[in-house]
Amino acid sequence: MLTVGIDVGGTSVRAGVVDPKGAVLDTTRAPTPSGGAPLEDAITTAVEELSTRHKIGAVGLAVAGFVTEDRMSVRFAPHLAWRDSPVAKAMTQRLGLPVVLEHDANAAALAEHRFGAARGAKVAVMVALGTGIGGALLIDGEVFRGAYGVAPELGHLRVVPNGRPCPCGKKGCWERYCSGTALSATAVELMARHPGASTVLAREAAGDPQRVTGRKVSGAARDGDPIAQRALAELAKWLGEGLALVADVYDPEVVVIGGGVSESAPLFLDDAREHYAAVVTGTGFRPLARIRTAQLGDDAGIVGAATMAREMVGKR
Template sequence: MTTLAVDIGGTKIAAAVCDENDAIIQRWRVPTPMDADAINDNIAKVYREAVAAGHRIEAIGVSAAGNVAADRRTMTFSANIPAWLNYDLSEHIGALIDHAVPVVVENDANCAGWGEYVHGAGQGSANMVALTVGTGLGGAIVINGQLFRGSFGMAAEIGHLPMVPDGSHCGCGLLGCAERYTSGTALENYAKSAVRRRPQDAKRLLELCGGDVNKLEGPMVSQAAQEGDELSLTAFDNIGEWLGRTMAAIAAVLDPDLFVIGGGVVAVGDILLEPARRNYALYLEGSAYREHAKIVAATAGQDAGLIGAANLALR
């Protein structure tokens, strides 16, 4: 028995047939159309190809960027796909494949976090919080070995934890959300502003962006930081501090034993994790008189979301 896992990203749809241990046995990669119907068609097509290839698919697990209702079928909102407004994604895909198998929809950060929990750095933890530091800040919460979805499917929107009263404007409409201070976007914004203020200290970054600070991107800051560039290291200290403070706030509510940090930005390892750990300890309530959660980098890699979607589809 196998599962078809589908990860609907901003630019591509990654799909994979996974065996009963969530190991990937065949992959697909197709562009993500902006049109909801075309997305459904692409997924149905991949399903038919998988069946034609002889795979006995038991369920389809879909990882989608956006808010997923507690029914694990309905997209209540997505910043990427405007049509996903109280949109029964499961029904729309199911209708195209004669409802041959169940279609289970989960939030993308939940899938990636769950992938880490079952096959990555989260294994063996009882209470884990996964944070995906990418364009934004995604979250997943595991409590007593179970994915915690909340009452309305809205749990673990950690990127929108209000960290700074009347702070920076967030895409969600609120002010001062965590992801404004700790994410790939925050890293980029911080570095850009530092380059503009201190061009004399930004020789390496200016070199990497071809002299045009508007073209400066997160990966360039990562590269320069790994080379020891001081200004870039300061940018990581900054988002690392906010990552630590955000985790301390989470710990006040959930008291997890483990934080798993994933996403492209964590490729720099301790350059991000060291300031995060230091500030976690600084801002943690009762810090000197309690055990501290471990803070580690994710290990399941790019496929964490697919693996998580495959595993969750049968739970």
């Protein structure tokens, strides 16, 4: 049976048809709308488009937010419009197909455990770097969701008291310093403090800070821009700092770094590993987690959501 996995992120809605071996056969993509109803329209359009080319048996939605323990409703999504929304029921009625929800990082972690970088790991953590940070914990191959379905929300660990404001309502969350959004914010701050220091990135921005995206910062760093390289170094430091906290709590065997920012991992991951190893509790006297990039790349959420949808139908 073919199923559709949809990664519903703060920036884009990406859908893919996935087979039982985890292969993505077909995809479609659209910008994430700002309202709840338009977002459901976008999901419907994506599934209907893919259904014209494939016979679909079920749909899984990987959502950047809190999902209830029965995986039927979205409690809260910092970067999306849903609040206490029975999304699975509504989408099942609209599509005429079984629909299941999952936190996007949980979905990506499951995909990596079944088909990718965390295969066989007893305890694995996923850190998905995108618009924000998604976190997931797998124990013996099973997703740990906590008592109410919201664990582990790693991106909103507070790492800087009274730091940068976060859409979740707090200040100083880890994702405000270690994500695609954070990378652009850091670059803009550095350009303001050091006018004239940037070359490539300044041309990209053309005087408009809104044009400085995380992707552009990574590109400028590859081209030797000093501000962009410094922004990547900051991201690496905060990634290592956060991973040390994660290791102190969960003691994972493997940490998988995924999300869109992981495409630029060669620019920051070695530095992040070094920082993690230097600050984790008991450094030098404990085994360190293997820190790997997601083998499934940006498709991990899609593959995981589709896999969960297939399993849901199989249990019925």
